[in-house]
Amino acid sequence: VGWILSILDELQLSPPPPVAVLPLGTGNDLARTLNWGGGYTDEPVSKILCHVEDGTIVQLDRWNLQVERNPDLPQDELEDGARKLPLSVFNNYFSLGFDAHVTLEFHESREANPEKFNSRFRNKMFYAGAAFTDFLQRSSRDLSKHVKVVCDGTDLTPKIQELKFQCIVFLNIPRYCAGTMPWGNPGDHRDFEPQRHDDGYIEVIGFTMASLAALQVGGHGERLHQCREVTLLTYKSIPMQVDGEPCRLAPSLIRISLRNQANMVQKSKRRTSMPLLNDPHSIPDRLRIRVNRINLQEYEGLHYDKEKLREASIPLGIIVVRGDCDLETCRMYIDRLQEDLQSVTSTTQRVHYQDQESSFPRVLSVQRLSPRWCFLDATSADRFYRIDRSQEHLHFVTEISQDEIFILDPELVMSQQGNFGGVECLSLPSSLPRISDRWNPAVRKRMLSDSGLGKISPHYEVPDKQKDASQTHMLQ
Numbered sequence: 268v269g270w271i272l273s274i275l276d277e278l279q280l281s282p283p284p285p286v287a288v289l290p291l292g293t294g295n296d297l298a299r300t301l302n303w304g305g306g307y308t309d310e311p312v313s314k315i316l317c318h319v320e321d322g323t324i325v326q327l328d329r330w331n332l333q334v335e336r337n338p339d340l341p342q343d344e345l346e347d348g349a350r351k352l353p354l355s356v357f358n359n360y361f362s363l364g365f366d367a368h369v370t371l372e373f374h375e376s377r378e379a380n381p382e383k384f385n386s387r388f389r390n391k392m393f394y395a396g397a398a399f400t401d402f403l404q405r406s407s408r409d410l411s412k413h414v415k416v417v418c419d420g421t422d423l424t425p426k427i428q429e430l431k432f433q434c435i436v437f438l439n440i441p442r443y444c445a446g447t448m449p450w451g452n453p454g455d456h457r458d459f460e461p462q463r464h465d466d467g468y469i470e471v472i473g474f475t476m477a478s479l480a481a482l483q484v485g486g487h488g489e490r491l492h493q494c495r496e497v498t499l500l501t502y503k504s505i506p507m508q509v510d511g512e513p514c515r516l517a518p519s520l521i522r523i524s525l526r527n528q529a530n531m532v533q534k535s536k537r538r539t540s541m542p543l544l545n546d547p548h549s550i551p552d553r554l555r556i557r558v559n560r561i562n563l564q565e566y567e568g569l570h571y572d573k574e575k576l577r578e579a580s581i582p583l584g585i586i587v588v589r590g591d592c593d594l595e596t597c598r599m600y601i602d603r604l605q606e607d608l609q610s611v612t613s614t615t616q617r618v619h620y621q622d623q624e625s626s627f628p629r630v631l632s633v634q635r636l637s638p639r640w641c642f643l644d645a646t647s648a649d650r651f652y653r654i655d656r657s658q659e660h661l662h663f664v665t666e667i668s669q670d671e672i673f674i675l676d677p678e679l680v681m682s683q684q685g686n687f688g689g690v691e692c693l694s695l696p697s698s699l700p701r702i703s704d705r706w707n708p709a710v711r712k713r714m715l716s717d718s719g720l721g722k723i724s725p726h727y728e729v730p731d732k733q734k735d736a737s738q739t740h741m742l743q
């Protein structure tokens with residue numbers, strides 16, 4: 268992306284064309300910021316182009332990096348290292364210290380053995396291993412002793428030395444390090460504003476090893492400043508990285524200043540794809556939707572055969588949601604449905620569904636949903652495809668569903684005996700009823716709507732005839 272934006276600078280087009288991002292890298296932080304997700308899965312290119320066409324044009328600040336040798340050090344005291352940074356402009360972030368050292372190790376290893384770095388998963392595993400090794404070796408423990416940072420005339424060096432930061436980040440976008448949010452939400456902190464990528468300010472953040480680790484569980488770094496200009500002096504060779512491009516820079520004077528703004532395409536929630544939302548009066552108050560579960564093996568083998576994949580799916584239950592519900596909210600109710608199912612199976616041997624649609628036997632796994640489950644779009648003309656979790660807030664339920672939702676559970680494995688993962692299964696003589704069918708009063712569920720969003724709470728009634736015949740219960 269940076270290379271494309273630099274070429275557009277050279278062409279001096281007026282107005283410059285907007286640029287959309289397809290997340291094919293390892294971290295994909297800019298793609299996450301612009302709602303394009305953390306990685307490409309298998310979405311049809313035609314659908315991506317439709318999202319590009321419907322997207323919103325937003326501004327992205329771009330920052331100059333001017334490098335010269337440190338004037339405070341005589342020539343004979345300058346250490347070995349690069350004399351310039353890999354890039355002279357950054358769009359995402361510029362950093363020095365621990366994270367740059369890990370990135371540099373990754374870069375050097377990939378240059379030496381490119382065949383070992385041919386997947387996003389392997390790349391992330393290497394990053395994790397290199398970070399752990401650096402953590403033990405404390406390679407950046409003395410960073411604060413060898414830098415001077417001045418932001419809009421304010422010298423931050425005393426605070427950096429006091430807190431002994433091992434990493435300093437100059438942040439332009441909210442996302443960093445594969446989706447974390449190092450600036451966090453300042454909330455009521457009057458000294459700082461929420462982070463933006465179009466306000467002409469850059470955020471300066473310091474990290475100790477503890478706060479770097481906390482990033483992965485929702486933490487943030489120490490907020491130091493929001494400024495328009497930065498002067499950075501280094502007094503030894505220090506690892507640095509510019510938008511993921513690392514080097515070990517010799518002692519230098521670096522000036523950061525605003526360059527320009529680029530036009531970018533941000534993925535938007537496509538209300539035009541949901542006809543019901545074009546007319547507020549036609550939005551249904553509630554949608555009753557069947558949830559079906561698919562394992563990874565069957566998905567990979569059958570996702571181009573929609574009918575066979577439907578037949579292979581495992582009913583999970585029924586949810587009731589608002590007519591304008593998005594997938595992020597829908598996820599909460601599917602998780603609640605799973606919890607309800609777990610509570611049912613703790614007291615019953617078998618759970619049956621009544622159905623008039625098909626006659627082939629099916630089984631329902633009581634195995635818990637994996638935290639990595641994702642929604643499948645079943646409305647594409649030719650096949651199913653996965654929806655990135657970071658984009659769920661952009662999709663309405665009705666975009667991927669008419670009367671049923673399909674979800675992919677990568678940890679659900681079916682054995683030859685019809686059980687899943689060694690867990691007892693619940694028999695289903697057939698699939699669930701159509702949405703338009705009336706429920707049998709003997710197996711009706713109660714709807715709870717404490718928050719205004721419908722939720723089905725299991726309610727069981729066992730006819731007297733069945734009590735004597737078997738221990739089978741009816742699940743609604």
